[in-house]
Amino acid sequence: MKPSLTSPDPLRLDVRNLSTFFDTDEGLIRSVADVSFSIRPGKTTALVGESGSGKSVTSLSLMRLLSRTDSTQVSGQALFTNRAGETLNLLALPEPAMRRIRGNEIAMIFQEPMTSLNPVFTVGEQIAESVRLHMGLDRAAALAHALRMLELVEIPAAAQRLHEYPHQLSGGMRQRVMIALAMACNPTLLIADEPTTALDVTIQAQILELMRRLQRETGMSILFITHNLGVVAHHADDVAVMYAGRIVEAAPVRALFASPQHPYTQGLLACLPAQQRKRELANGETRGKRRLYAIRGQVSSPLAPPPGCAFEPRCDHALAACKEAMPALESAGPQRVARCILVSEAAPLVTETA
Amino acid sequence: MKIPLILKKLFRRRIVLGAAICLLVVVLVALLANVITGYDPNETAVSQRLSAPTASHLMGTDELGRDLFARIAFGGRYSLTIAALTAIGAIAFGTLFGLVAGFFRRLDAPIMRVVDAMMSFPDILLAIALVAILGPSMFNVVLALVLVYTPRVARVVRASTLVVRELLFVEAARAVGVSTARILWRHILPNLMSPILVQASFIFAYAILAEAALSFLGVGVPPEIPTWGTMVAGSQQYAHDALWVVLFPGFAIILTALSLQLLGDGVRDLLDPRLKKSM
Amino acid sequence: MSAPLIEVKNLHRYFGAPAKPVRAVDDVSFSIQPGETLGLVGESGSGKSTIGRTLLRLIESTSGQVLYRGEDLGSASSSRMRALRSKLQMIFQDPYASLNPKMRVKDILGEALQVHGLAKGKVARNQRIVELLELVGLRAEHASRYPHEFSGGQRQRIGVARALAVEPEFIVADEPLSALDVSIQAQVVNLLCDLRDRLSLTMLFISHDLDVVEYLCDRVVVLYLGRVMEVAPTAELFSRPLHPYSQALLAASPKPDPEQKSVHIALKGDIPSPVNPPSGCVFRTRCPHVIDACASARPELRDMGQGRFKACIRDDIALVTA
Numbered sequence: 001m002k003p004s005l006t007s008p009d010p011l012r013l014d015v016r017n018l019s020t021f022f023d024t025d026e027g028l029i030r031s032v033a034d035v036s037f038s039i040r041p042g043k044t045t046a047l048v049g050e051s052g053s054g055k056s057v058t059s060l061s062l063m064r065l066l067s068r069t070d071s072t073q074v075s076g077q078a079l080f081t082n083r084a085g086e087t088l089n090l091l092a093l094p095e096p097a098m099r100r101i102r103g104n105e106i107a108m109i110f111q112e113p114m115t116s117l118n119p120v121f122t123v124g125e126q127i128a129e130s131v132r133l134h135m136g137l138d139r140a141a142a143l144a145h146a147l148r149m150l151e152l153v154e155i156p157a158a159a160q161r162l163h164e165y166p167h168q169l170s171g172g173m174r175q176r177v178m179i180a181l182a183m184a185c186n187p188t189l190l191i192a193d194e195p196t197t198a199l200d201v202t203i204q205a206q207i208l209e210l211m212r213r214l215q216r217e218t219g220m221s222i223l224f225i226t227h228n229l230g231v232v233a234h235h236a237d238d239v240a241v242m243y244a245g246r247i248v249e250a251a252p253v254r255a256l257f258a259s260p261q262h263p264y265t266q267g268l269l270a271c272l273p274a275q276q277r278k279r280e281l282a283n284g285e286t287r288g289k290r291r292l293y294a295i296r297g298q299v300s301s302p303l304a305p306p307p308g309c310a311f312e313p314r315c316d317h318a319l320a321a322c323k324e325a326m327p328a329l330e331s332a333g334p335q336r337v338a339r340c341i342l343v344s345e346a347a348p349l350v351t352e353t354a
Numbered sequence: 355m356k357i358p359l360i361l362k363k364l365f366r367r368r369i370v371l372g373a374a375i376c377l378l379v380v381v382l383v384a385l386l387a388n389v390i391t392g393y394d395p396n397e398t399a400v401s402q403r404l405s406a407p408t409a410s411h412l413m414g415t416d417e418l419g420r421d422l423f424a425r426i427a428f429g430g431r432y433s434l435t436i437a438a439l440t441a442i443g444a445i446a447f448g449t450l451f452g453l454v455a456g457f458f459r460r461l462d463a464p465i466m467r468v469v470d471a472m473m474s475f476p477d478i479l480l481a482i483a484l485v486a487i488l489g490p491s492m493f494n495v496v497l498a499l500v501l502v503y504t505p506r507v508a509r510v511v512r513a514s515t516l517v518v519r520e521l522l523f524v525e526a527a528r529a530v531g532v533s534t535a536r537i538l539w540r541h542i543l544p545n546l547m548s549p550i551l552v553q554a555s556f557i558f559a560y561a562i563l564a565e566a567a568l569s570f571l572g573v574g575v576p577p578e579i580p581t582w583g584t585m586v587a588g589s590q591q592y593a594h595d596a597l598w599v600v601l602f603p604g605f606a607i608i609l610t611a612l613s614l615q616l617l618g619d620g621v622r623d624l625l626d627p628r629l630k631k632s633m
Numbered sequence: 634m635s636a637p638l639i640e641v642k643n644l645h646r647y648f649g650a651p652a653k654p655v656r657a658v659d660d661v662s663f664s665i666q667p668g669e670t671l672g673l674v675g676e677s678g679s680g681k682s683t684i685g686r687t688l689l690r691l692i693e694s695t696s697g698q699v700l701y702r703g704e705d706l707g708s709a710s711s712s713r714m715r716a717l718r719s720k721l722q723m724i725f726q727d728p729y730a731s732l733n734p735k736m737r738v739k740d741i742l743g744e745a746l747q748v749h750g751l752a753k754g755k756v757a758r759n760q761r762i763v764e765l766l767e768l769v770g771l772r773a774e775h776a777s778r779y780p781h782e783f784s785g786g787q788r789q790r791i792g793v794a795r796a797l798a799v800e801p802e803f804i805v806a807d808e809p810l811s812a813l814d815v816s817i818q819a820q821v822v823n824l825l826c827d828l829r830d831r832l833s834l835t836m837l838f839i840s841h842d843l844d845v846v847e848y849l850c851d852r853v854v855v856l857y858l859g860r861v862m863e864v865a866p867t868a869e870l871f872s873r874p875l876h877p878y879s880q881a882l883l884a885a886s887p888k889p890d891p892e893q894k895s896v897h898i899a900l901k902g903d904i905p906s907p908v909n910p911p912s913g914c915v916f917r918t919r920c921p922h923v924i925d926a927c928a929s930a931r932p933e934l935r936d937m938g939q940g941r942f943k944a945c946i947r948d949d950i951a952l953v954t955a
Binding site for chain 1: 676677784785787814815816817818820822826843844845849881884886890895897900901902903904
């Protein structure tokens with residue numbers, strides 16, 4: 001979403017033309033290609049995609065957590081506005097400066113809380129470490145702060161948990177610890193990479209509720225990476241849909257669900273059983289087991305991308321022109337963009353349901 | 355020429371490529387010994403004993419005037435054969451015991467106690483004791499070394515079996531109704547090939563060294579048989595005046611063992627991440 | 634009502650020390666009619682996967698019975714069990730791990746045929762393999778490839794083909810969609826539906842994804858910590874869940890529609906450990922409607938009429954609707 005001209009607030013994060021290529025034995029893999037999106041202060045932007053979409057690599061590229069080898073090429077800009085109001089390009093910062101930002105201004109939580117926490121340190125020590133590093137507190141003060149963090153994320157018996165090891169906690173608790181760790185230095189941006197995918201549904205609901213509350217209280221922005229559209233519908237303000245390393249559509253959440261523009265987004269929404277049910281109800285049908293709409297085929301190998309639009313082989317609306325060139329990301333309405341030649345501001349694409 | 359991807363990955367480290375080439379050279383020299391060298395390795399020429407390397411004797415001659423290069427080339431056949439047989443034997447028996455111990459819970463403890471007992475002896479000592487009991491001959495040396503190295507292989511194979519046994523496709527095979535024997539043969543064993551292959555290359559290397567050590571100590575192959583070890587043993591007293599008589603056989607031993615080890619390292623590095631990916 | 638195809642009676646499966654066992658499955662009973670698709674839903678620790686495996690005797694039960702057409706599977710000899718396996722098959726959760734990476738597709742399918750003496754002879758077998766591949770939406774040329782050459786969705790299709798190769802009557806589908814992308818899930822769901830109808834299969838569909846269960850299943854069993862909380866026909870369960878846990882479970886899954894207000898029954902606390910289950914009703918530690926009586930005795934599964942059962946002593950709970 002390009003910032004509207006009337007909005008005076010700077011964006012928390014403005015990603016422009018981010019590309020990450022990996023040079024492997026099998027060939028050049030364009031994991032992320034020309035990705036641009038933005039995150040508003042205090043809001044949640046969801047990055048949605050399936051496997052191979054490049055969403056995780058995007059977040060790792062932004063945090064500069066990819067291994068710095070010759071075979072990894074990252075380009076583009078990631079303009080981040082920190083607490084003090086300065087705008088920095090994350091991709092151009094020297095490593096010491098980036099280290100001051102990680103865990104401090106920008107925090108990250110991952111999918112697997114078991115492997116993201118160090119098993120040989122207690123929970124309290126791990127949180128305290130981050131605090132001491134970034135806020136310069138001494139050991140006792142850092143532990144006290146860690147305790148406050150555990151209470152902030154509503155871990156019962158926090159004082160006891162402070163001295164426990166990760167393996168003594170359940171999956172949901174460990175994810176809360178991860179969040180506490182991330183919140184310890186009061187970040188302005190939280191990157192959450194599939195934080196609830198590995199959790200049970202009832203625990204997921206708790207964690208999402210917690211994140212929403214923390215966002216309300218601290219005003220931090222969240223970049224929420226997920227493939228779960230249900231979570232996106234209720235916990236994101238803006239959505240960017242990724243396919244094969246590119247953004248194919250971006251819009252405010254309600255607009256995206258109400259009228260998806262890109263055929264991939266349309267297909268993704270249409271193939272959900274819940275959407276099928278909704279269609280049946282809307283058409284006044286009883287529960288008949290009509291076939292689900294399914295996007296045919298599968299995503300192409302990153303080593304052999306299609307010549308034009310990446311989605312063309314699976315698209316029900318593909319034209320000959322789609323094979324010729326990759327469409328550009330263009331405006332598709334107020335605060336909306338889509339990467340499809342069939343979409344324009346004047347005549348948004350309408351699908352017939354299968 | 356299109357290089358297969360697997361070779362490209364294996365030889366990504368130059369040193370592994372170098373090791374493979376060295377090994378290839380050693381094997382070729384041994385195989386083509388009678389073509390490459392002009393001399394009979396057993397032909398003595400006392401007049402030319404202990405002569406330094408020259409154009410006609412590339413590596414000089416030993417204490418009986420035998421051409422050293424010819425002896426090393428032919429000796430290679432013996433050393434490599436003994437080591438190869440050892441590796442094959444240790445792999446075969448080690449895999450059998452490891453597989454059974456890893457798969458059948460009740461046989462695990464008894465087999466592994468025997469393995470532990472055997473491994474508590476230092477390799478060379480055990481080998482020496484066995485050859486001393488059995489008597490020096492090529493067959494007995496191979497037998498002794500197989501006995502020494504089988505426990506090592508068994509342990510590694512058992513560990514891998516424990517892992518593979520729990521994998522989903524094994525359960526899927528049971529769900530289809532596949533018999534236990536077939537599961538072991540068709541499902542478990544092929545998926546142990548990676549660690550087995552790595553072990554094979556290391557055992558090969560150890561066997562070269564072990565045979566050399568045993569022969570050097572006089573409890574290996576009978577001295578009439580020209581292995582690299584017996585060459586060093588037989589010529590050691592002349593080393594002071596004619597360094598080449600021990601230098602070249604020793605060099606052959608080191609080169610071969612080292613190349614095998616490096617190649618084994620390379621194979622292990624290649625197979626490990628692929629193992630995770632394909633599983 | 635005809636005789637059930639599968640009957641599970643008082644199934645228990647405990648792991649570990651007899652003194653303090655992990656109660657993975659704690660007295661579960663249900664039955665499955667021929668041609669029916671029964672959904673088994675629950676979170677971690679619910680025992681749903683264990684039940685699936687115990688049903689096919691991939692794990693031995695601690696006590697209780699599993700009857701297939703009246704025959705007790707627990708007392709079947711190993712040769713009888715092997716023959717029965719052609720009738721009872723499983724589709725596994727992880728398509729990346731459920732196929733032997735060293736075997737070609739034709740070997741995987743061929744092995745299944747060979748074990749049960751089907752399609753004897755090279756020609757017949759190859760023909761049958763091609764038939765099976767086409768049945769699941771793959772092509773003949775896929776037979777000579779290795780699993781790693783396929784995507785997740787395709788591997789799952791191969792898994793389905795393997796299960797169908799032995800011509801089963803009953804299939805346990807253990808979370809077959811969890812490891813797949815959303816767009817691929819729809820393909821596999823359609824495949825399962827088609828095959829089920831075409832081959833008149835009876836299915837036990839184990840899943841934690843309630844939307845798919847609602848779409849696919851005729852009846853649903855809701856599990857929590859190894860025990861049955863509720864049994865109901867699908868439409869009834871999803872429109873009017875009776876048990877507090879079912880209500881919370883349904884409320885917790887976010888619907889992919891920003892306009893639909895989600896009901897907030899955020900359950901407090903974590904799922905208790907199956908080694909130390911709470912006394913009485915295991916759900917009482919998190920139940921928003923808990924009363925003192927809940928701790929005294931384990932609630933029995935009460936028949937509420939019209940095929941609905943619930944394990945809760947209270948009848949006066951109203952679901953807070955959106």
